[in-house]
Amino acid sequence: MNNSPQNNDSQEIDLSQISRKIGGFFDGIIFNIFRIIFFLKRNIVLVGILLVLGAGLGYFLDKTNKNYENQIVVIPNFDSVDYLYSKIELINSKVKEGDTIFLKNVVGIKNPKKLGLIEIKPITDVYKFIKDKDNNFEMIKLMAEDGDIKKIIEENVTSKNYPYHLITFFTSEETSLDKTINPILNYLNQSDYYAKIQKEYVNNVKVKMIENDTIIKQIDGFLNSLSKSINSSQKSDKLVYYNENSQLNDVIKTKDQLVYEQGSHRLELVNLDKIIKDNSVTINSKNSTGVNGKMKFIIPLFFILILILLKVFRKVYQKQLSKVNS
Numbered sequence: 001m002n003n004s005p006q007n008n009d010s011q012e013i014d015l016s017q018i019s020r021k022i023g024g025f026f027d028g029i030i031f032n033i034f035r036i037i038f039f040l041k042r043n044i045v046l047v048g049i050l051l052v053l054g055a056g057l058g059y060f061l062d063k064t065n066k067n068y069e070n071q072i073v074v075i076p077n078f079d080s081v082d083y084l085y086s087k088i089e090l091i092n093s094k095v096k097e098g099d100t101i102f103l104k105n106v107v108g109i110k111n112p113k114k115l116g117l118i119e120i121k122p123i124t125d126v127y128k129f130i131k132d133k134d135n136n137f138e139m140i141k142l143m144a145e146d147g148d149i150k151k152i153i154e155e156n157v158t159s160k161n162y163p164y165h166l167i168t169f170f171t172s173e174e175t176s177l178d179k180t181i182n183p184i185l186n187y188l189n190q191s192d193y194y195a196k197i198q199k200e201y202v203n204n205v206k207v208k209m210i211e212n213d214t215i216i217k218q219i220d221g222f223l224n225s226l227s228k229s230i231n232s233s234q235k236s237d238k239l240v241y242y243n244e245n246s247q248l249n250d251v252i253k254t255k256d257q258l259v260y261e262q263g264s265h266r267l268e269l270v271n272l273d274k275i276i277k278d279n280s281v282t283i284n285s286k287n288s289t290g291v292n293g294k295m296k297f298i299i300p301l302f303f304i305l306i307l308i309l310l311k312v313f314r315k316v317y318q319k320q321l322s323k324v325n326s
Contacts (some may be wrong), residue, residue: 039311040304050307054300061295067116068174068286072167072181073123073279074188075271078197081160084276087188088120088167108183115180116170123164164279174284181281188276195275202272209265212258219255 040047076084094102095115103112271277
């Protein structure tokens with residue numbers, strides 16, 4: 001019972017010491033900030049010169065060291081997603097190695113020294129992913145039972161199966177379709193294996209369209225004959241009865257489905273003319289990420305920081321020197 005007041009007093013002492021240390025820490029920060037402000041004020045002329053020189057040098061670097069972003073939206077057909085990603089990774093590895101011979105002679109890039117890193121990532125479109133195949137929706141539902149749906153949608157296994165993928169690469173000068181875009185696309189489409197798959201796939205679609213046209217003509221013939229029989233019965237004042245077992249509605253629905261399917265096949269053939277089909281291209285967008293285009297602001301601040309560090313070093317040096325001399 002006698003220890004309780006002593007424990008409370010020790011806790012109050014500890015808390016007061018901690019509060020004083022925290023207060024002293026913030027006071028030290030504020031004091032050093034004002035020391036820096038006073039130092040810059042005393043050296044306002046030197047600071048002004050450094051700001052002007054830094055801004056000029058930074059502006060020059062921004063003008064000379066240009067960086068452009070280029071993007072290609074592609075559709076990998078015939079289950080060629082892994083093939084596409086491996087090809088892009090190969091190009092990127094050659095860029096890192098500085099293998100300009102490969103980039104120029106094999107890929108066909110006109111000025112490989114101006115080519116920067118190239119990367120590819122899927123364009124997240126889960127609705128298109130589900131719409132194209134009903135099984136995809138069931139797969140996502142099943143996977144979502146054991147995890148976060150957002151992580152599942154964005155994880156590599158799922159996202160690589162999205163229909164659209166974005167290829168991004170950087171160049172140190174303005175480029176063109178002939179210099180980089182077309183050579184990269186031509187290189188991606190050079191595959192004997194997928195060329196054979198493409199040929200058979202397109203042929204199967206065309207055969208299916210021919211068969212659908214034949215069925216549609218047969219349905220049209222049936223409907224025309226039915227219409228003629230109805231018209232003739234009306235002229236002869238004879239009643240013709242049709243029961244529900246005639247399945248006329250099913251015939252009309254079948255024709256509608258076939259017509260819709262034919263339209264889908266025609267759109268499908270538009271994208272099947274290439275193994276890696278380019279959907280859209282954007283070139284020569286100035287890259288403003290990171291320090292690109294910001295050197296006019298970074299260089300002056302860097303010069304001021306160097307000035308402050310030199311001042312601190314000088315003070316520490318003099319202090320240590322006085323200790324040695326004493």
